[in-house]
Amino acid sequence: MAGPAKRVLVVDDGTTIRLFHRTILERAGFEVEEAINGVEGIERALTGRFDLVLVDINMPQMDGYTMLNRMRARPExxxxxxxxxxxxxxxxxxxxxxxxxxxxxxxxxxxxxxLVAAARLMTGRAA
Structure with missing residues (x-):
C-alpha cells in the first residue's frame, strides 16, 4: 500500500529547467513545488514539508551553495x-x-x- 506522495522542492532560476524537472518527477508520482532562487527556496522549505530539495548552484540573489549552508544551519x-x-x-x-x-x-x-532514481533513493520511495 503506497503512502502519500513524496514532496520535492525544485530550486532553479531557469523556468525551462524547473518545468523539465517538475514534469519528470510528477510523472514518477512525486508532488513538486518550485522556487526561483535560494532566498525563495529557503522560504518555501520553511513553510512546506518537503522530502527532497533539488538545488541549482548558479542563481541570482542566493546561490545553491549558500542555500545549502543555510538549510544545514537550521534544525528544521x-x-x-x-x-x-x-x-x-x-x-x-x-x-x-x-x-x-x-x-x-x-x-x-x-x-x-x-533523476527519478536519485529522488527515489533520497526519499526512500520504492520504484
Whole structure:
C-alpha cells in the first residue's frame, strides 16, 4: 500500500529547467513545488514539508551553495535530503556542493531516469 506522495522542492532560476524537472518527477508520482532562487527556496522549505530539495548552484540573489549552508544551519531543515543539479562539471564543484550540504551532485542536463532514481533513493520511495 503506497503512502502519500513524496514532496520535492525544485530550486532553479531557469523556468525551462524547473518545468523539465517538475514534469519528470510528477510523472514518477512525486508532488513538486518550485522556487526561483535560494532566498525563495529557503522560504518555501520553511513553510512546506518537503522530502527532497533539488538545488541549482548558479542563481541570482542566493546561490545553491549558500542555500545549502543555510538549510544545514537550521534544525528544521537540516535533515531534508538535497541534490544539486548544475551545469558545473568540475570535480571541485561537486566537492563544494557536498561540503555545503548536498547529498548528491548531478550535472545538467539531468538524465530523466537518473533523476527519478536519485529522488527515489533520497526519499526512500520504492520504484
Amino acid at each position: 531543515l537540516r535533515d531534508i535530503p538535497a541534490v544539486t543539479i548544475s551545469t558545473e562539471a568540475a570535480p571541485l564543484d561537486e566537492e563544494l556542493a557536498l561540503a555545503a550540504g548536498a547529498n548528491l551532485y548531478i550535472v545538467k542536463p539531468a538524465d530523466p531516469e537518473a
